[in-house]
Amino acid sequence: MKLRDGVEIIEIEGDTAVVPTFEERIDLRRIYRLNPVSRMLICALKTETDEEKLTDLFCENYDVSRQDAKRDISVFLNNIRELGFLEE
Numbered sequence: 001m002k003l004r005d006g007v008e009i010i011e012i013e014g015d016t017a018v019v020p021t022f023e024e025r026i027d028l029r030r031i032y033r034l035n036p037v038s039r040m041l042i043c044a045l046k047t048e049t050d051e052e053k054l055t056d057l058f059c060e061n062y063d064v065s066r067q068d069a070k071r072d073i074s075v076f077l078n079n080i081r082e083l084g085f086l087e088e
Helices: 036-044 051-061 066-082
Strands: 007-012 015-020 032-034
Touching (some): 015 036, 032 036, 036 051, 036 066, 051 066
Antiparallel strands (some): 007 015, 015 032
16 A cells, blocks of 8 residues: 555645645645654655554554554554545
8 A cells, every 4th residue: 555646745834744636626624734653654655565564663663562553553544545545
């Protein structure tokens, strides 16, 4: 899986956001500010990856159990799937 074309990662005044540009016009209500964990995962999704690699990345960078990391990543992926941000 990876981010689909037209999902842009932008920096705004020190914050990171995701903007879907694959739609006909940009809807300002669909700009999503990212926390540091989401930013790390979104950046990892710029290239082909899978849930195991994302779990490894999360555990390597944060003090989190593998079980909690898997749960959080599953929720994160489901959320961005619903937004249409993933190519699988």
